[in-house]
Amino acid sequence: MEIRQARNDDLGAMCAVDHAGNLEERGGFIRKSVHEGTAHVAVLDGGVVGYAVLEHTFFERGFITMLMVGSAYRRRGVGAALVRHVECLCKSKRIFTSTNRSNLPMQSLLTKLGYRHSGTVDDLDPGDPELFYSRQLR
Numbered sequence: 277m278e279i280r281q282a283r284n285d286d287l288g289a290m291c292a293v294d295h296a297g298n299l300e301e302r303g304g305f306i307r308k309s310v311h312e313g314t315a316h317v318a319v320l321d322g323g324v325v326g327y328a329v330l331e332h333t334f335f336e337r338g339f340i341t342m343l344m345v346g347s348a349y350r351r352r353g354v355g356a357a358l359v360r361h362v363e364c365l366c367k368s369k370r371i372f373t374s375t376n377r378s379n380l381p382m383q384s385l386l387t388k389l390g391y392r393h394s395g396t397v398d399d400l401d402p403g404d405p406e407l408f409y410s411r412q413l414r
């Protein structure tokens with residue numbers, strides 16, 4: 277598996293990986309991330325199977341704003357490899373991310389990779405608080 281910065285010609289494949297989201301809204305986010313150089317894709321057998329977006333706008337700390345693996349490619353280590361890849365690109369000493377309380381797979385992945393719970397924010401998604409996680413990198 278290769279992980280590299282996303283290019284304009286990955287846009288279609290990145291949107292196709294992401295069946296769950298509102299395609300119009302998510303498509304705009306993906307396009308912006310690719311243009312800003314914050315999106316990174318995992319490529320397997322020549323096809324995009326997942327992507328991660330790392331931004332540095334959260335209190336000037338690295339923050340994984342999105343991690344997405346195509347449903348047919350989950351539980352094969354792609355998500356963990358993407359997280360490890362963007363950790364290497366993170367410019368801050370601590371990296372952050374967040375996920376809904378209902379998202380047990382993401383919480384499980386983060387715990388496995390050594391992240392710890394840094395706090396909770398209510399009132400983003402009604403009835404489904406946002407759990408923030410972080411990991412010290414150096």
Ligand SMILES: CC(C)(COP(=O)(O)OP(=O)(O)OC[C@H]1O[C@@H](n2cnc3c(N)ncnc32)[C@H](O)[C@@H]1OP(=O)(O)O)[C@@H](O)C(=O)NCCC(=O)NCCS
Nearest residue numbers: 342343344345350351352353354355356381382384385388
């Ligand atoms: C969360 C997500 C990115 C995980 O990607 P993945 O490629 O399946 O994860 P990995 O194969 O690298 O899993 C690493 C570890 O995470 C944990 N994990 C991943 N999926 C899990 C699940 N469904 N249930 C329980 N634990 C899970 C396990 O500990 C796993 O290690 P193991 O397979 O050796 O037990 C994927 O499920 C996904 O894209 N979900 C939809 C988008 C999303 O919710 N993104 C996160 C919020 S931005």
